[in-house]
Amino acid sequence: MDWYLAVLKNYAGFSGRARRTEYWMYTLFNVLIVIALAIVGAIGAAADLPFLAFLYPLYLMAVLIPSLAVTVRRLHDTGKSGWMYFLVIIPLIGPILLLVFLASPSDDVNQYGNAAPRTPVG
Template sequence: MNWYLDVLKKYAVFSGRARRQEYWMFTLFNTIAVVILAIIDNAVLGVYPALTGIYILGVLLPTLAVTVRRLHDTGRSGWWYFIALVPLVGGIILFVFTLLEGEGQQNAYGPNPKAVTAY
């Protein structure tokens, strides 16, 4: 749960790097929240996904930010996010980029997040 909250604390921080674990734990908790809210929406409101829509809008910026930081960790610019707009293969390419291990040394986007000690 701390991984999810840490990403929310960096609400609109697009600089720096994000480890795979940070990205995927945020994605896991985010997906769980969307599923739970969709079930509640369906049970209470029927076809109007009000709670789910509000939640998705609320976490849109942190989701973009953690994805950009994840791309930075692999040595790519955040602009690579737009590869997802390419039909059929773009989303797959972005998915593969998020799966790749980050660069082991400092890169143009900051120090290796695995080497940084917790404070």
């Protein structure tokens, strides 16, 4: 949970680096929260409580920028430019290639600085 909060504290920090642990722990908690909100929204729709369905898109909008920022920092950690995120536009091959980049090991030193700390900052 500390990794998730550390990413949210660095809300729009596109510079620097993010280790694999930071990125994947943030992604794990993000996916769990999205699943929980989708279930709450479905229950709310079935129970005729439509305001519960708004929690899901509100959360997605709230974490859009932190998600982009941590992805760019993760790409920086592997020595790639943040612009490589736009590989997702290429059908089929782009998302797979981006996933490989995000799962790659970190570089010790590259043009984006020294390796990121192994513990959450904050």
